[in-house]
Amino acid sequence: MIALEATAVLERQLLLQLGDRLKRLRKAQGLGTVEMAGRVGISRTTLSAVEAGDPGPSIGTYLKVMSVLGISGELALLAGDTLQPAPPGSAAARSRRGKPVVQLMVSTDESRHRVQDLQSLALHEEAVRLVRADESLRRRAQDTLARWQSAGHSRSASLWHEWDDILTYGKWRKVLGRTRRAQELRQASPLITVLPDDVRQGILDQVNRLRRGVVLGDTEDGQAS
Template identity: 65%
Template structure:
């Protein structure tokens, strides 16, 4: 079983991998984004969110995309009886035969930038979760962004000015995407400064733990973290 402390980062990685897979399937079937969006009944922006593994997008939208691509049948693994406990026998006892175990290997892609992107997204989503429950943290992030703009490297001034606009407008989707510009914004982000150091280090450790993959389903050997490599910075 996966360690509980891995669940949030693992869930995020699963969505990222699902979005990537759906995008590859669409391209393999020769479907452009316009035609695909029309078939699903959504706009292109929503399709981009699905292919980016956006956790805020409704599960029904993911299901419709999967249906159009012909892979919705795979949901039978979750919705069917296979994963339910076996029924009691005539004597009222449980069957001795356990249900089949679904064993999936989930691994963050080996490329360093993929791990960094997962790490960046997770840090920002946690920061936003905390800001929504404690508005004072938003003021802290804005103060940091303004200080950086006043005293920091002029080459990043444009990104920090944009951050001030994002913080004022609450335009969070702009920084949670997987576009190059969203990645640039996250690299110059004041949001992670609102996270306590122990929370930040815990997220870095979780991402590092995914380096060798995590087994889902049944008892399995957990990969050991490579002692020679620390968390991505």
């Protein structure tokens, strides 16, 4: 494992990892989506977004789900005063006891499919961010799509037709999910063609690092990553 600074891809993987674990824990406790959503006080759609690791729901919603599943205590401890620096001159500050060490290990699923899907998702999230900031990039993606469509029949024709609607109306959520359809759309995507080469390579490098596993928190030499 290596220590690594927080990055967009790392943060995305953290949510994906958390969502997967919350879903497995719900099922292990024998809770269906209707009952779980009712206990949390959210819709089934929002629960699905949480279990998909979607960045849309607020951190408060994630905390509510964790609370119902009985695993919010550790997170509450980290957010409380227990791990705050002791006041100067206090007995706690003079103590020789080592400070609490908090680490979080993150890695991608070993399967090639899951790694590729994380990579594709990260590329598209960055592309959407750039398109929202620069309207000319949307037009560039539309021009690329038009060239593909004019080339003739393709097995991706239905996906490209859907992409036409996505690019025209900015329906980005359709391609940023973890559904099978979203994955298919990303595989036939004209959107990532707008990414600069250095941005694309940066994301690929971050995913490759995650494949080896990373540690967030205090390392053995006492330096925080």
